[in-house]
Amino acid sequence: MAEYRVDELARLAGTTVGNVRVYQDRELLPPPERRGRVALYSDAHLARLRVILGLLKRGYTFAQIRELLTTWQSGRDLEDLLGLEQVLSLPWSDEPTERIALADLLAEFSHHGVDTEVIARLVRLGLFTHDGAAHVLVRSPRLLHAGRELLAAGVPLTALLEIAEQVRRHTDQLAAMFLRMVDEHVVPGRDTGWTPSGDEMPQLTQQASRLRPLAQSVVTAFLAKSMSRALSDWLTERFGPLFQQHYPER
Structure with a gap:
């Protein structure tokens, strides 16, 4: 598992070191592992931080996020939860x-x-x-x-x-x-307050991870086809007479 200093963690999550400190003070983010004077964070911290940032962006308060995370973890396997967190919160682009x-x-x-x-x-x-x-x-x-x-x-x-x-x-x-x-x-059929059970968590994690490449493949394929058609039409419209002049047999 990767390890990060606080500045690396903040950079990868797209936030600031100050915000990381605030989330720790509000007990939203678990404390780092201490090795002497060095504080080290894991991939689990990074996944949790991205979840927190996503919830804040959607308008949740610190208190609501704390309650949501506590409720979500209660009675569920932490490893499964962190796996789902990572799948849902990892950026859809791998560029830093x-x-x-x-x-x-x-x-x-x-x-x-x-x-x-x-x-x-x-x-x-x-x-x-x-x-x-x-x-x-x-x-x-x-x-x-x-x-x-x-x-x-x-x-x-x-x-x-x-x-x-x-x-x-x-x-x-x-x-x-x-x-x-x-x-x-x-x-289907899930109300807005539904959270997955321990048995449902692995299946939901797998489905969420498959959605990423499928969605990107669909959009990329259609964009490529649309650009090909549009470029062909544009070339014909703009340069059709020139092509006819030099290549009349076409």
Whole structure:
């Protein structure tokens, strides 16, 4: 099992060291293992921390989260519970977050019109989170790289932000659609207060772990087909006469 210092734990979970301390003080996160002066956290801590962050994002209070976790664990096998926690809370992307100084980010992109208002817009999109007053955590370095490439290709910042917001809305709708399918067909007939029993936990964990690659495969396959069709139509519309001129036999 992996071991993390508190700064590594916070970075992997996408939060701050200060928040980790707060969750420990509120008894939401178990204490770390002590080895002399070094405090070490495990994968179980990381999974629990991601659950806490997810519940906070959905509007739960500290008291509600503590009660939920206590109720969930009561009478259930802790190993099964942690396995389910890890499956449900692990990010759907394996790319690590990247910590960047806000001043460096503004300096790099200022000629494209990036300012503090744009940074705030990217935070609302979920692409960045603030890490103190002087740094941001880039949630997806791959998306940041794509943004760099598109800006360099001549796409204006306003158009790029509009596309990002549209894609975010559509992917949110896709995610909600997949979860409705799970509600209707995988765990049908369960009320909102239901929690899995010890016998149900392993099966639910397996089903949840299978949902990730299946959902990603479906979206990737359809996007590839849609891009292929759209690109073919675009080429015909934009360059069809040119192709006919040079290749009349086609």
